[in-house]
Amino acid sequence: FTGAIRDVSISSMNRSKNVSFIKCRFYGGQSMMLSDVDNVLLEGCSFYADYMNSGIRRIITVDSPFNLRVINNFIDGRYPDNRYAIEIRGTAYDQSLFVNNVILSEASNTPNSAAILFGNAWGSMRNDIFAFNTIRFSSSNTSNSVFSSPNCSLTGTLMYNNIIVNESGGYIYDDCNYPTGYNLLYTTGAISPQD
Secondary structure, eight states: OBSOSEEEEEEEEEEEEEEEEESOEEBSSEEEEEEEEEEEEEESOEEEOOOOOTTOOEEEEEESOEEEEEESOEEEEOOTTOSEEEEEEEOOSSOOEEESOEEEEEEOSSTTOOSEEEOOSSOOEESOEEESOEEEEEESOTTOOSEEOTTOOEETOEEESOEEEEOSSSOSBOSSOOOEESOEEEESSOOOSOO
8 A cells, every 4th residue: 555645544333344454565644544443453564654744643543443453563653743653542342452563653743742642532442452562752842752641541451561662751651550561661761650
């Protein structure tokens, strides 16, 4: 998939089902938008923010998926106007897995940018697992953290065995109470209580 401001967009009031992307390469802007989709698999794909348009703010956006699996992907969000590499607006009903991905994010100077946005003003995470990922984050705004969750709704979510590098001089986590354990954290700045 190449040359588009948005490569793939799937949104369904009736909840589309059984969508898989395996060993695909994306060279777009906001490569993927998945909303209200059941049984989604993203495995072995590469995502590059190559579409040079100032409107790009995220590479992958998911909103209320059911049984989402994001496994063994390379996500390169090193784009000057990027806000998030991944925006997970909310997950529905069942455990979503984000496992063994490499995520690079070079966020803009805009406040509240992050490598990963969990939830937003109305979304929440439910019983999700975020594990064995490698994340590298940089931003010219040192107040931006690697993870951000505006409403801190992370019920049942687990984050473990991730390697997380913040090169911005800021914190790894924002002010939310993230359910983490056994992560390897590196930051060039101060350590927050959440870290």
